[in-house]
Amino acid sequence: MLTSTVCAAVSAAGLGIAAITAYRKRFLAATRIAAYSLIPIGLVMTGVIDWVTGIVFKPVVWAGFGVLALSVVLFMTTRAVERRRGGAGSRKERRAAASAGTDAVAPAASAPSLGAGRPAPQPAAKGKAAAGKGGAPKDDFSDIEAILKKHGI
Template sequence: MLTSTVCAAVSAAGLAVAALTAYRKRFLAAMRIAAFALIPIGLAMTGIIDWITGLVLKPTVWAGFGLLALSVVLFMIGRAVERRRGGVGSRKERRAAASARGAAVSPGASAPSLGAGRTAAGSAGPAKGKTAPEDDFSDIEAILKKHGI
C-alpha cells in the first residue's frame, strides 16, 4: 500500500513537471517527461512493485540467495581440488588424449592447398607483382619505425 502511494506521488510530480515544461512551449520534452512519469504508477497498478518489494524485503529470499552463492563457491572449490589432485580430466589424461589425437591426423593434412595440377615440388615461385611474406614484414617494420613504435 505504501509503495503504491509513493509511486502515485512520483508520477504526479513528474506530470506536474511535464505540464510546466509544456507551458514553456517545449512540447517534445514535456511528452518525454510525461512518458517517464507514468511508468511508476503503471508498475504499481500491474502489481510488479509489490512483487519486487516482497522479493527484496523478505529475509527468506536473501537466505535463498546466500545458499545459492554458497553452493557455487563449494562447487568451484571442489573443481579446484579435483584438478590439483589429478582427478577426472587430469593433465596426464589430457596429454595422453592429445597425443592419441595427434597421431590420427596425417602429416600432410595441414599443408595448404596448391590448386589443381600443382604439387609442392613443381610449383613456381611467387607470381609477378607479388612480394614474399618477408618483404611484407619489412614494409610493416618500416611503417612502425616511421611512427616510432
C-alpha cells in the same frame, strides 16, 4: 500500500515537471518526462510493485538467495581444487595418453581392415623401378610443392 502511495506521488511529481517543461515550449523533453513518470503508477496498477515488495521484504527470499550463492561458491571451489590437483583431463593424463598411443595416420588406421593373418602391404620400390612401372613419383607431394612454388608460397 505504502509503496503504492510513494509510486503515485513520484508519478504526480513527474507529471508536474513535464507540465512545467511543456509550458517552456520544450515539448519533446516534456513528453519524455511524462513517459518516465507514468512508469511507477503503471507498475503499481499491474501488481508488479506488490510482487517486488513481497520478494524484497521477506527474509526467507533473501535466505534462498544466500543458499543459491553458497551453491555457486561451492561449485566454483570444487572446480578450482580439481584443476589444481590435476583432475580428469589434466595435463599429465593427456601427456601420458599422447606418448602411449599411436598417431592416427592412415597405415595404423587401416590395419584392422587388412585381416589378422595377412601382413601389411609393403610400399612400392623407390627409384628407377617405381618410375619404370609407370607408378607414382617418389614423393606424392611433389606436384603440390611445384604449385606452391609457382605461386610463391
